[in-house]
Amino acid sequence: MNAPRLPLLNDASAAAPVERADAARNRVKVLAAAAGLFADRDPRTVTMDDIAKAAGVGRGTLYRRYPDVVSIAVALLDEHERALQERLLRGAPPLGPGAPPAKRLAAFYAAMVELLDAHANLVLGTEVGGMRFGTGAYQFWAVHVRTLLTEAGVADPDSLVDALLAPLAAEVYQQQRRRGLGSTQIAAGLARVAHGILGGAHGSTADDRSPGG
Structure with a gap:
């Protein structure tokens, strides 16, 4: 099948700036917190505020990397x-x-x-x-x-x-x-x-x- 490469978010094949250590730590915390919330309840009820609180990061930190809950689930x-x-x-x-x-x-x-x-x-x-x-x-x-x-x-x-x-x-x-x-x-x-x-x-x-x- 001559299909294009899957255009998922965070494409590793695309050039990206080097991630700072603190940003990397926050990303891991956000994804872990979101995964826990998604597993514990209906993902459609999870908000960005819920994820920020569970991850222990500020709203600004969260929104700088992810515009919405869907983008976190996709990641x-x-x-x-x-x-x-x-x-x-x-x-x-x-x-x-x-x-x-x-x-x-x-x-x-x-x-x-x-x-x-x-x-x-x-x-x-x-x-x-x-x-x-x-x-x-x-x-x-x-x-x-x-x-x-x-x-x-x-x-x-x-x-x-x-x-x-x-x-x-x-x-x-x-x-x-x-x-x-x-x-x-x-x-x-x-x-x-x-x-x-x-x-x-x-x-x-x-x-x-x-x-x-």
């Missing part, structure tokens, strides 16, 4: 999403290149369910106020899904991209878990969606429809 998720990006671009199939589009989409769904299993509250924190669609991660996932739709010969792929990403919203995932569905069930259901939309182009059968291929 916390950054390394996990980068790892998934690397697997999509250069990993082994079916998640990485080399498998049919339906199997790749099913594998992507399974990998995203794993991410939600481990970090649903952080993901929810990045989706506050409809901000989900503006994150670099969402933009990359959209490029990936559109590429798979195009490879499968699906007509008007743009009309399906957001629909296929919608089940991966943290709020949807948490609702499914509240209804008693396990992560394996969720991934299997999404695999059926992947093969239902893309499988016909490659003659997939029921035997091929596990999330990992």
Whole structure:
């Protein structure tokens, strides 16, 4: 897939000024405090004041680095999403290149369910106020899904991209878990969606429809 590099915040590939020692200490305190707050309660209720107080830093110090709560959640998720990006671009199939589009989409769904299993509250924190669609991660996932739709010969792929990403919203995932569905069930259901939309182009059968291929 010839997709652009995931444009996440705090891109390590971009030139950045050397961080002062006190700034680095404050960054670590802020991220640790935010992670604790996100884990303990609904991230949508966490405010910048809450984070500043928990981290023991002033509001000015916090706002100089992070403009809002969403940017802090994005920073916390950054390394996990980068790892998934690397697997999509250069990993082994079916998640990485080399498998049919339906199997790749099913594998992507399974990998995203794993991410939600481990970090649903952080993901929810990045989706506050409809901000989900503006994150670099969402933009990359959209490029990936559109590429798979195009490879499968699906007509008007743009009309399906957001629909296929919608089940991966943290709020949807948490609702499914509240209804008693396990992560394996969720991934299997999404695999059926992947093969239902893309499988016909490659003659997939029921035997091929596990999330990992």
